[in-house]
Amino acid sequence: MSGSDPASLGLLVFRVALGAVFVAHGWNHVFGGGKIAGTGRWFESLGMRPGWLHAWTASLTELGAGALLIAGLAVPLACAGVIGTMTVAWITNHRKNGFFIFRPGEGYEYVMTLVAAAVGLAGVGGGGWSLDHALGWFSPPGWIGLGLALAGGFGGAAALLAACWRPVAAPAKETTAKTPG
Numbered sequence: 112m113s114g115s116d117p118a119s120l121g122l123l124v125f126r127v128a129l130g131a132v133f134v135a136h137g138w139n140h141v142f143g144g145g146k147i148a149g150t151g152r153w154f155e156s157l158g159m160r161p162g163w164l165h166a167w168t169a170s171l172t173e174l175g176a177g178a179l180l181i182a183g184l185a186v187p188l189a190c191a192g193v194i195g196t197m198t199v200a201w202i203t204n205h206r207k208n209g210f211f212i213f214r215p216g217e218g219y220e221y222v223m224t225l226v227a228a229a230v231g232l233a234g235v236g237g238g239g240w241s242l243d244h245a246l247g248w249f250s251p252p253g254w255i256g257l258g259l260a261l262a263g264g265f266g267g268a269a270a271l272l273a274a275c276w277r278p279v280a281a282p283a284k285e286t287t288a289k290t291p292g
Contacts, residue, residue: 116239118238118239119238119239119240119244120238120240121238122232122235122236122237122238122239122240122241123183123238123240123241125228125232126180126181126183126186126232126237126238126241127180127181129177129180129193129225129228129229129232130176130177130178130179130180130181130182130189131177131181132177132225133173133174133176133177133180133192133193134173134174134177134178134181135177136173136177137169137170137171137172137173137174137175137177138174140166140169140170140173141170141174147163147166147167147170148163150162150166150169150170151163151164151165151166151167153166154166154169156279157203157204157276157278158203158276158277158278158279159199159203159275159276159277160275160276160277165271165275168271169196169199172192172195172196173192173196175189175192176189176190176191176192176193176196177189179192180193180232180237182241182242183237183238183240183241183242183243183244184237184241184242184243184246184248185243185248185249186232186233186236186237186241186243186249186252186256187233187236187249187252187255187256187257187259187260187263188259188260188263190229190230190232190233190260190264191229191233191259191260191261191262191263191264191267192263192264193225193226193228193229193264194226194229194230194233194260194261194263194264194265194268195263195264195265195267195268195271196268197222197225197226197229198222198226198264198265198268199268199271199272200222201219201222201223201226202268202272202276203272203276203278204216204217205217205218205219205221205222206219226264229260229264230257230260230261233252233256233257233259233260233261234252234256234257234260235251235252236249236250236251236252236256237249237250
């Protein structure tokens with residue numbers, strides 16, 4: 112892929128857009144609203160223990176993955192960060208709310224789309240206008256780049272959930288049994 116073809120331009124736009132979403136996500140977790148302390152409390156409410164650790168882990172992963180995507184550097188590894196953080200979000204927060212994002216609690220269509228975008232980008236790479244291309248890294252990424260993104264993203268999410276996700280059980284519904292009599 113040369114640096115002047117339409118595919119390189121398309122991949123640049125796609126990478127920068129996806130990267131900007133993740134930089135904004137991470138930035139908002141650290142500096143927006145309740146800042147990192149509020150993000151930690153939110154993670155705790157989702158069952159991620161300890162919440163402060165997961166707030167920092169997710170936020171720094173989003174900031175780092177976003178910056179790498181914008182630069183087009185180590186794109187499969189950046190995609191692993193996107194896949195991992197959004198898979199955890201999908202399972203811990205969005206899955207129970209159905210598909211559509213506009214439903215109460217926000218459904219999973221958005222995080223699913225971001226995961227799919229990262230898988231696709233990991234398979235094709237950053238394109239001709241990327242640092243990966245200039246340095247000869249993951250250009251094209253091939254099966255190795257895609258495998259790194261899938262194993263790192265889904266494997267990391269699975270390990271994190273297995274080790275740290277302890278959702279609070281919903282209170283049991285009280286049943287009133289009728290006694291014969």
